[in-house]
Amino acid sequence: MDAPAIAVSDLRKSYGGKPAVDGLTLTVPRGCFYGFLGPNGAGKSTTIRMLTGLIPPDSGSIEILGLRLPEQEIDIKRRIGLVPDESLLFDRLTGAEFLEFVGRMYGLPRGVAAERARELLELFELEENRKLIGEYSKGMRKRTAMAAALIHNPDLFLMDEPFEGVDAVGARLMKDILLDQVRRGATIFLTSHVLEVVERLCDRVAIIHEGRIVVEGAMADLRAGAETLEDVFVRVVGAERAYARLDWL
Amino acid sequence: MIRAILRAQWLSLRVFHRSAGRRGAIFSLVLALAWYAFWGAVAVAIYGVTSEPELAPMVAHWLGRGLLLIFLYWQLAPLLTASFGASLDLRKLLIYPVPRGSLFTVEVLLRITAAGEMLLVLAGGVLGLFRNPVFGGWAAAPRLVGASLLFLASNLLLAAGLRNLIERVLEHRRVREVLVLGMVILVALPRLLISMGVRPEGMERLLGPAEGAWWPWAAASAVLAGRDAGANLAVLAGWTAAAWLFGRWQFARSLRFDAQAARASAAGTRPRAGGLAERLYRLPSVLLPDPLGAIVEKELRSLSRTPRFRTVFIMGFTFGLVVWLPLIVGRSGGRNPVVAEHFLVVVSLYAFAMLGQVSYWNALGFDRSAAQVWFAMPVPISRALAGKNLAAALFILVEVAAVTAACLALRVPIPPLRILEAFLVTPVAALYLLSVGNLSSVHFPKPIEPERASQGGGANRMQGLLFLVYPLALLPIALAYLARYGLDSEWAFYLVLAFAAALGAAVYWVAMESACNTAQARREMILAELSRTAGPVMTQ
Numbered sequence: 001m002d003a004p005a006i007a008v009s010d011l012r013k014s015y016g017g018k019p020a021v022d023g024l025t026l027t028v029p030r031g032c033f034y035g036f037l038g039p040n041g042a043g044k045s046t047t048i049r050m051l052t053g054l055i056p057p058d059s060g061s062i063e064i065l066g067l068r069l070p071e072q073e074i075d076i077k078r079r080i081g082l083v084p085d086e087s088l089l090f091d092r093l094t095g096a097e098f099l100e101f102v103g104r105m106y107g108l109p110r111g112v113a114a115e116r117a118r119e120l121l122e123l124f125e126l127e128e129n130r131k132l133i134g135e136y137s138k139g140m141r142k143r144t145a146m147a148a149a150l151i152h153n154p155d156l157f158l159m160d161e162p163f164e165g166v167d168a169v170g171a172r173l174m175k176d177i178l179l180d181q182v183r184r185g186a187t188i189f190l191t192s193h194v195l196e197v198v199e200r201l202c203d204r205v206a207i208i209h210e211g212r213i214v215v216e217g218a219m220a221d222l223r224a225g226a227e228t229l230e231d232v233f234v235r236v237v238g239a240e241r242a243y244a245r246l247d248w249l
Numbered sequence: 250m251i252r253a254i255l256r257a258q259w260l261s262l263r264v265f266h267r268s269a270g271r272r273g274a275i276f277s278l279v280l281a282l283a284w285y286a287f288w289g290a291v292a293v294a295i296y297g298v299t300s301e302p303e304l305a306p307m308v309a310h311w312l313g314r315g316l317l318l319i320f321l322y323w324q325l326a327p328l329l330t331a332s333f334g335a336s337l338d339l340r341k342l343l344i345y346p347v348p349r350g351s352l353f354t355v356e357v358l359l360r361i362t363a364a365g366e367m368l369l370v371l372a373g374g375v376l377g378l379f380r381n382p383v384f385g386g387w388a389a390a391p392r393l394v395g396a397s398l399l400f401l402a403s404n405l406l407l408a409a410g411l412r413n414l415i416e417r418v419l420e421h422r423r424v425r426e427v428l429v430l431g432m433v434i435l436v437a438l439p440r441l442l443i444s445m446g447v448r449p450e451g452m453e454r455l456l457g458p459a460e461g462a463w464w465p466w467a468a469a470s471a472v473l474a475g476r477d478a479g480a481n482l483a484v485l486a487g488w489t490a491a492a493w494l495f496g497r498w499q500f501a502r503s504l505r506f507d508a509q510a511a512r513a514s515a516a517g518t519r520p521r522a523g524g525l526a527e528r529l530y531r532l533p534s535v536l537l538p539d540p541l542g543a544i545v546e547k548e549l550r551s552l553s554r555t556p557r558f559r560t561v562f563i564m565g566f567t568f569g570l571v572v573w574l575p576l577i578v579g580r581s582g583g584r585n586p587v588v589a590e591h592f593l594v595v596v597s598l599y600a601f602a603m604l605g606q607v608s609y610w611n612a613l614g615f616d617r618s619a620a621q622v623w624f625a626m627p628v629p630i631s632r633a634l635a636g637k638n639l640a641a642a643l644f645i646l647v648e649v650a651a652v653t654a655a656c657l658a659l660r661v662p663i664p665p666l667r668i669l670e671a672f673l674v675t676p677v678a679a680l681y682l683l684s685v686g687n688l689s690s691v692h693f694p695k696p697i698e699p700e701r702a703s704q705g706g707g708a709n710r711m712q713g714l715l716f717l718v719y720p721l722a723l724l725p726i727a728l729a730y731l732a733r734y735g736l737d738s739e740w741a742f743y744l745v746l747a748f749a750a751a752l753g754a755a756v757y758w759v760a761m762e763s764a765c766n767t768a769q770a771r772r773e774m775i776l777a778e779l780s781r782t783a784g785p786v787m788t789q
Contacts, residue, residue, distance in 0.1 A: 054624050055773040077627035090619050092551035104543035105626045110534060132554065 003066030081149030091134030292373030299377025544636025609686030680753030
């Protein structure tokens with residue numbers, strides 16, 4: 001039996017004594033579209049950054065696709081497609097140059113990388129080849145990051161707010177591609193604040209709050225009854241109408 | 250409003266100092282202390298001279314020239330080092346209902362950061378005049394204070410206007426490089442004219458502090474020396490008013506300026522597939538295996554399209570020539586035989602030093618938050634650093650070739666063996682400086698705004714102090730020259746140079762190991778530092 005796509009145990013990370021991720025334990029099965037939700041500052045991005053090896057955890061263990069981090073870091077990175085929250089694009093390259101560069105960094109021969117870059121640019125309607133990435137709109141940048149995550153055909157996608165700033169047509173295209181990737185056996189680990197999108201795409205969901213998982217399970221189980229994912233989210237995160245106290249507003 | 254802006258800036262710096270950048274902040278502080286300690290010592294020396302009654306005739310004679318130097322340093326040094334000091338980030342402030350007069354006041358005061366050291370020098374000189382009874386002593390305080398304040402104000406206002414003007418012009422891609430060349434020629438012209446036989450007396454009459462001259466430094470020196478104080482004070486006030494008008498006018502134009510539209514004007518100038526530039530970019534990939542080839546290619550493309558890098562690259566060989574050329578083609582007796590003999594090597598090393606601030610000293614600076622690619626991709630960080638070093642080395646060789654071409658065009662007599670020497674010495678020097686650069690890149694990473702052709706306050710300090718570090722890093726090369734002249738043997742030179750190259754390779758290897766270990770251990774800090782955004786005042 002294949003090892004899970006992600007197996008995290010008792011993961012901890014603190015900043016200045018304040019825990020950002022506090023004993024996180026999580027298993028994401030292979031071939032799963034996994035939604036990782038939480039309010040702002042809950043620890044989602046920190047978790048993704050630890051999973052990609054960008055920051056080391058204070059304690060706990062991480063296994064990705066059956067490989068241990070940090071011991072097998074380079075092997076893990078070869079099999080991951082990353083769409084981070086912050087820009088990971090080089091502004092002084094064109095979209096085509098950047099995609100080819102990323103392909104070659106993942107070990108693709110130059111010709112193959114260039115060909116795939118051209119096809120991905122076409123797919124994501126980024127054909128303005130002569131424009132530098134620094135001149136792209138926010139949506140174009142996200143689409144470029146998505147294309148870069150696809151170029152080496154990874155087994156696992158780690159995506160932090162991939163649809164942020166993307167227009168409806170672009171978002172639809174990205175969703176279709178991601179669903180296709182899941183059908184071919186890839187795993188997607190996604191964070192998003194757009195709960196409707198998560199509700200429609202994901203098989204399983206975890207909600208993190210103050211660095212800890214407060215809810216985890218199959219989407220169908222979580223939505224039992226009349227509750228929407230938003231209702232579940234607001235209930236478990238404990239949001240209140242704080243603005244009611246601002247009588248001047 | 251001004252207090253709110255300054256407080257926001259202070260809080261931005263405080264947050265930065267408390268978090269990832271503590272080590273960098275301490276380093277910057279040490280640099281700043283050393284830099285200002287040096288200029289403080291200069292100010293004390295000037296105080297000693299100007300306060301001495303017996304030296305009064307000499308002080309009176311040189312006062313105008315000294316003020317001219319202060320004026321030139323304040324106005325031209327920021328242009329020539331592409332380092333304009335701190336400035337308001339108007340994109341962040343324009344959305345608030347802040348009166349434009351307040352913004353202008355802050356902008357003018359921030360000009361102090363472009364040449365704060367001149368404030369020390371001026372203060373040292375004027376305090377000395379206070380103590381000197383020949384210039385009126387304390388009784389002449391109102392005259393001395395008035396003249397110095399007006400001279401200071403005119404400098405600040407003019408610098409504010411010039412900065413706004415230059416920054417706007419530099420946003421236009423097509424004119425940036427032309428402007429840099431123009432500035433270099435402007436600075437070089439007087440020295441070159443003198444070198445070519447134009448009598449300096451004529452130029453001195455035009456610019457110098459002779460009585461009746463209407464320049465601000467001449468008027469200020471006349472007031473300070475007590476010559477025709479009333480009239481000269483009026484001239485100085487006139488200059489200050491003119492500088493105020495110019496500064497306000499340029500600032501108002503900057504407020505209305507659309508930088509994005511200016512940058513977009515040259516969009517679509519990327520190299521065509523199959524073109525010469527494209528073939529040059531592809532060259533490293535033909536010679537090197539991936540991922541090294543891909544990284545070098547990426548660096549060549551990125552750096553050659555980065556305005557700040559291009560500006561410094563051009564300045565490397567143009568300003569380098571300007572600084573050193575008069576020493577070898579000077580008037581009879583002014584020729585410096587050591588510089589003349591090694592002109593090409595000296596200019597090449599100078600150009601290499603200039604390039605450091607935009608390449609090897611802070612190799613991850615232009616990548617900013619995208620530097621996480623180097624940690625997220627399945628490639629060891631050592632490859633990334635090596636690729637960046639190789640790209641820097643290629644630019645350095647191009648720089649040396651440009652210097653050589655310029656020397657040949659100017660008919661500077663350089664024997665072929667000296668050309669070969671420049672192409673040998675510079676790469677050996679590169680081994681040492683790239684080693685130090687790799688360490689500084691991971692210990693003190695700083696985000697650099699690639700679109701800004703200039704830098705902020707700390708950059709010129711850093712650059713100035715690095716010039717003091719270079720002799721240490723280049724000691725093995727110096728030993729090779731010592732061997733040449735000590736033993737009077739070319740063979741000894743090349744033998745020691747070969748040894749320096751071997752030692753340099755070992756130093757590079759050890760430094761690379763250390764830098765990679767540091768990068769792994771500090772990756773979180775490095776990424777946090779490179780993703781940092783500034784407060785309302787741009788200081789990078």
